[in-house]
Amino acid sequence: MIPPACPTPLQVAAARGQLASTLVRMCGIVGYVGPQQAGDVVMEGLRRLEYRGYDSAGVAIVADGELHQRKKAGKLANLSAELSSAPLPASTIGMGHTRWATHGKPNDRNAHPHTSHTGHVAVVHNGIIENFAGLRDELESRGVEMSSDTDTEVVAHLVDESYERVPADHPTRLREAVRRVCNLLEGAFTLVITHAAEPDTIIGARRNSPLVAGVGDGEYFLGSDVAAFIAQTREAIELGQDQICELHRERGITVTTFDGGAVEPVHYTIDWDDAAAEKGGYDWFMLKEIAEQPAVVADTIRGRLTDTGGIALDEVRLSDQDFRDITKIFIIACGTSSYAGMIAKYAIEHWTRIPCEVELASEFRYRDPVLDRSTLVIAISQSGETMDTLMALRHAKSQHAKILGICNTVGSTIPRESDAVLYTRAGVEIAVASTKAFLAQIVACYLIALHLASVRGVKWGDEVAAIVDQIRSMPDAVERVLDTMEPVRTLARTELADVQQMLFLGRHVGYPIALEGALKLKELAYLHAEGFAAGELKHGPIALVSEGTPVVVVCPSPLGRDSLHSKVVSNIQEVRARGARTIVIAEEGDELVTPYADHVIRVPRCPVLLAPLVTAVPLQVLACEIAAAKGLDVDQPRNLAKSVTVE
Ligand code: M6R
Numbered sequence: 001m002i003p004p005a006c007p008t009p010l011q012v013a014a015a016r017g018q019l020a021s022t023l024v025r026m027c028g029i030v031g032y033v034g035p036q037q038a039g040d041v042v043m044e045g046l047r048r049l050e051y052r053g054y055d056s057a058g059v060a061i062v063a064d065g066e067l068h069q070r071k072k073a074g075k076l077a078n079l080s081a082e083l084s085s086a087p088l089p090a091s092t093i094g095m096g097h098t099r100w101a102t103h104g105k106p107n108d109r110n111a112h113p114h115t116s117h118t119g120h121v122a123v124v125h126n127g128i129i130e131n132f133a134g135l136r137d138e139l140e141s142r143g144v145e146m147s148s149d150t151d152t153e154v155v156a157h158l159v160d161e162s163y164e165r166v167p168a169d170h171p172t173r174l175r176e177a178v179r180r181v182c183n184l185l186e187g188a189f190t191l192v193i194t195h196a197a198e199p200d201t202i203i204g205a206r207r208n209s210p211l212v213a214g215v216g217d218g219e220y221f222l223g224s225d226v227a228a229f230i231a232q233t234r235e236a237i238e239l240g241q242d243q244i245c246e247l248h249r250e251r252g253i254t255v256t257t258f259d260g261g262a263v264e265p266v267h268y269t270i271d272w273d274d275a276a277a278e279k280g281g282y283d284w285f286m287l288k289e290i291a292e293q294p295a296v297v298a299d300t301i302r303g304r305l306t307d308t309g310g311i312a313l314d315e316v317r318l319s320d321q322d323f324r325d326i327t328k329i330f331i332i333a334c335g336t337s338s339y340a341g342m343i344a345k346y347a348i349e350h351w352t353r354i355p356c357e358v359e360l361a362s363e364f365r366y367r368d369p370v371l372d373r374s375t376l377v378i379a380i381s382q383s384g385e386t387m388d389t390l391m392a393l394r395h396a397k398s399q400h401a402k403i404l405g406i407c408n409t410v411g412s413t414i415p416r417e418s419d420a421v422l423y424t425r426a427g428v429e430i431a432v433a434s435t436k437a438f439l440a441q442i443v444a445c446y447l448i449a450l451h452l453a454s455v456r457g458v459k460w461g462d463e464v465a466a467i468v469d470q471i472r473s474m475p476d477a478v479e480r481v482l483d484t485m486e487p488v489r490t491l492a493r494t495e496l497a498d499v500q501q502m503l504f505l506g507r508h509v510g511y512p513i514a515l516e517g518a519l520k521l522k523e524l525a526y527l528h529a530e531g532f533a534a535g536e537l538k539h540g541p542i543a544l545v546s547e548g549t550p551v552v553v554v555c556p557s558p559l560g561r562d563s564l565h566s567k568v569v570s571n572i573q574e575v576r577a578r579g580a581r582t583i584v585i586a587e588e589g590d591e592l593v594t595p596y597a598d599h600v601i602r603v604p605r606c607p608v609l610l611a612p613l614v615t616a617v618p619l620q621v622l623a624c625e626i627a628a629a630k631g632l633d634v635d636q637p638r639n640l641a642k643s644v645t646v647e
Contacts, residue, residue, distance in 0.1 A: 027112075027126045027641075028052035028098040029211070030228045031192040031202045033247045034219020038094030039087075043080065045221070045228040046096045050076050051285075051430050051635065051642040052224055053100025056111035059083070060122040060194065061091035067122050067196045071111035075636070092249070093202055095192045095222075097124035100641035114153040116160035117144050120196045123159065125152040126224060126645065127209040130187030155181060159193055175246045175256070178203045182244065182258045188387075188645075192222055200249040205258075206239050209645055210385045210413060213237040213245050213253055215267070220247035224643070225383075225409065226270045227428055237265045238411045268411060272428045284634040286431035286524075290620050291482060294475040296436045297613060299425040300443040305468050308461055311422070311451035318402055318420040323455045326376045326402070329356040332364050332392040333380035334644070336434040336519060337441060340406075341380050342512035343612050344445030350609065351459065351467075352452045362388040362647070365395035375401040378448065382429060382437035383643040384412025391647060393417060406444045408437045422448060431635045432642050433523055435620045438516065439478070442612055446471055470606070474613045477604040481617045484602060488618050491583070491599055492625030496550060501528040503544060503551045503580075504619075505571060507535060507564050509612050510554035517552055517619030523637050524627035534571040547579035552622070554615050555586040555593050557608060565592070572596045585615050 028049025032041045038061045046057055057079040058071025068088050072078040076098060097112035113122040129135070132151035135158065140146070144157050163177035170176055174195050182191075188208035194201070204211050204222045214221030214229035214236050221229035222245070226236055239245055242258045255263040282288040304312050310320075329348060331341035341358040348356040359369070361379070371377070377396040381389045384407040393403055393414060405418030408426050415421040424440030450467060453459040496502070502521055506514035515531035522529050532541050534553070545551065553572050558565040572582050573596055584597035587605045594600060603614040627634050 027100055027224065028228070029124050029126055029190055029192055029222065029224045030096040031194075031204060031222030031247065032095070032219070033093045033200065033202050033249050034216060035092060036219065038091040039083070041221075041232070042094040042096035043076075043083070044231065045223060046076055046079075046098050048227045048230065048430075049224060050098050051432055053098050053641045054636050055099050055106030056108070057096070057098040058111045058113050058124070059088070059094060059096040060113040060115075060124075061088050061094040062194055062196055062199050063089040063091040065196055065199070067115060067119060067194070069113055069115065069122060071108060071113065073107045073111060093194060093199055095122065095124050095194055095202065110148050110150055112152060114148055114150060114156045116156040118160055121156045121160040121163070122194050123152055123156040124192045125155060125189055127189035127207075128187045128646070129154060129185050129189060131185065135184065155185070155191060155193070158184065159195075163195060172246060172254070174198045174201050175203055175244060175254070178205055179244055179256070179258060179260055182207070182242075190224065202247045204239065204245040204247070205243070207242050207258075210643075211239050211245070212411065213239060213247065213265075215253060218249070220253055222247065225412075226272065227430070230270060230272060230428070234270045235267060236270050236411070237267055238416070270410075284431065284624065284628070286433055286435060286620075286624050286634050289429055289431055289436045290617065290624065292427070293436050293439050293617065294479040294482070296424075296426045296440050297443055297478055298472075298475040300440045301447070301468065301471055302425075304447055305465065308454065310454045310464075311447045313420050313451070314423045315415065315421040318404070320455045322402055322419075323376075323452055325374050326354060326452070327374040329354055329376045329378060330364070330369065330371070330396070330401075331356065331358045331378045331380060332361040332389055332396070333358075334361050334386050334388050336438050336516060337380040337382060337386075337389075339512040339516045339519070340438055340441035340445060341378070342515070343442050343509050344378070344380075344449065346509050347446055347449040347609050348452065351449045352456060353458060354452065359392075360388075361386070361392040364392040371396055371399035371401040373400045373402075375399075376404060377401045378404045378406060378445075379414055379418060380406045380441050380445070381412075381414050382408045382424075382426070382434055382441070384409040384414040385643050385645050386414070387645050387647045390414055390417070404448065406441055406448070408440065429642075432637055432640045433520055433623070433634075438616060439613055443471060443474075446610070470610060474606065474610055477606050477614050478617060480604050481614050485618065485621045487599075488601055488621050489625045492622050493629045495581075496622070496626050497629035499527065499550055501530075501544070501549065503541070503549065503575075504529065504531040504554070505534040505537065505551060505568075505575075506531070506554035507533060507568055508556060509609060510534075510556055510568070510615065513554045513612050513615045513619065514552070516616060517554070517623070520620055520623035521626065523640060524623045524634060525630055525632065526638070527626070534568055537571055537574065542574065542578065545575050545578045545580050549575075549580050550583060551575045551580040552583045552619070553585065555584050555590065557587045557605060557611065558590050558592055559605075565590075569593055569596060585618055
């Protein structure tokens with residue numbers, strides 16, 4: 001019997017109203033010690049991490065035995081302006097933070113860093129200190145006054161007090177002070193901490209929240225992800241759960257557990273190109289990332305087919321026998337990644353005959369899913385840090401299911417906690433709206449499905465190889481779509497920029513693409529956009545259609561499965577009869593659909609199951625162009641963040 005999910009301390013606290021003023025966040029964090037101007041290095045890191053949150057930003061440095069800080073609500077540009085009018089003094093140590101708030105106002109007062117009452121300690125934080133209310137009460141009973149509404153501030157005061165209690169001749173006094181405080185904290189947190197009396201030391205700590213360290217030549221970095229320091233060094237260190245990392249100008253990097261035990265750091269090389277974190281001449285990162293998709297699809301396949309027709313998984317802690325023993329598959333993911341999972345379901349069930357269910361990670365563990373040792377759970381995540389997916393993964397693990405991660409971020413938490421991993425090789429994705437990572441996820445799912453089919457003897461090696469060859473032709477197909485996007489841009493700018501709502505229809509693998517098209521439009525252009533299974537239309541949603549309503553239809557190949565094409569053509573006629581303006585994504589040469597389409601967007605002919613790789617692209621372009629035409633920030637849409645590290 002699986003116990004019902006117990007409320008976490010956070011839920012209990014929320015129920016008691018203790019979190020009313022708490023600021024929960026998932027943010028970008030940077031730390032630096034080294035010979036460069038720390039303020040500049042930190043600001044450059046924040047610029048590259050701004051996609052993680054852009055409600056407020058702040059920076060702190062230590063100079064001449066004093067902490068100096070600047071912080072500002074709003075985008076990083078506001079902080080830059082503040083620094084121009086009030087520059088920071090020269091320093092070789094610094095930290096910074098860019099914030100995405102879920103509770104409480106994103107104002108100057110609540111922006112990070114937060115400092116202790118003495119002004120000696122500065123802290124930036126990602127996550128939530130669940131027991132902050134009790135800690136705050138204790139601090140206040142000792143006469144400490146709070147100057148923000150945040151849970152983070154208690155950490156600054158506690159570290160300050162703890163530092164005073166560690167003997168002054170302790171060789172690693174700040175690290176020891178932080179270690180003691182970490183053991184008092186409950187919840188999820190990444191912390192970066194500095195002390196005015198320690199101009200050569202910066203400390204990072206993590207529990208259930210991401211943090212990586214970078215190793216340069218006599219300089220050291222901390223970041224929520226490697227994008228923070230990718231321009232400076234390619235050498236990184238993975239930091240594990242409940243670990244503290246000390247960056248010291250002379251001693252270098254030392255990693256310990258919260259108990260003080262030594263940890264041998266795991267170094268790895270970042271293979272992302274620094275240019276990936278630059279726009280490269282495009283107006284938006286999203287445009288650049290859309291354009292990179294042919295290469296991303298090719299990279300995700302490259303070198304992965306073994307002699308026996310199997311797939312070379314990047315990190316495999318599962319045997320072929322484990323794969324043979326699987327009787328059921330669950331795919332868990334959120335947002336766009338969940339739509340990749342929906343597409344995977346069609347491929348997995350068709351190629352392997354294993355039952356497969358796709359579940360939103362945020363719902364999964366709360367409905368008591370039936371899992372056992374013969375269940376494979378595939379967790380799909382671009383960031384590898386999405387808390388909903390991570391918690392669903394942990395639930396599946398606790399039920400002894402095997403976990404396979406499909407992830408884009410090497411060394412992130414989801415792959416580290418999975419039994420096997422297939423990395424999508426999309427490179428760093430900066431735009432908040434996912435594009436190239438989505439296509440890479442779809443390809444990775446195909447490879448997993450083929451691996452399962454091969455290992456379980458459902459398909460021969462040559463059959464697998466034939467499908468892999470078809471996948472190999474997809475980068476060219478995606479390129480051809482990209483080459484023909486001008487009419488889509490024109491349509492977006494001339495006819496669609498002012499519409500109030502848009503509907504998206506599809507069947508079979510076209511259905512998740514319709515959902516993805518609607519999500520892209522919602523998040524980028526703030527439009528009411530809905531995706532539907534085209535067959536469901538007549539069961540209610542068709543009431544949304546009125547004169548002029550734009551309806552985008554993902555039309556399957558006329559050569560495809562059974563009578564899907566004719567069914568979709570009927571659906572197009574149904575909405576058209578009610579006044580819809582139809583925009584149809586159709587295969588080259590499909591003239592059957594032309595009479596019913598106000599606009600046809602052509603995509604190359606390709607096998608039915610692979611079609612999402614081409615049909616997704618015009619919808620990405622459409623959403624991007626509509627948002628740009630409306631004068632919106634394409635890369636950083638309002639209210640969103642790239643990595644959703646809270647539940
Ligand atoms: O990093 P993940 O793939 O786990 O993220 C999942 C979703 O948060 C993400 O796909 C989100 O829906 C994007 N904004 C979509 O463009």
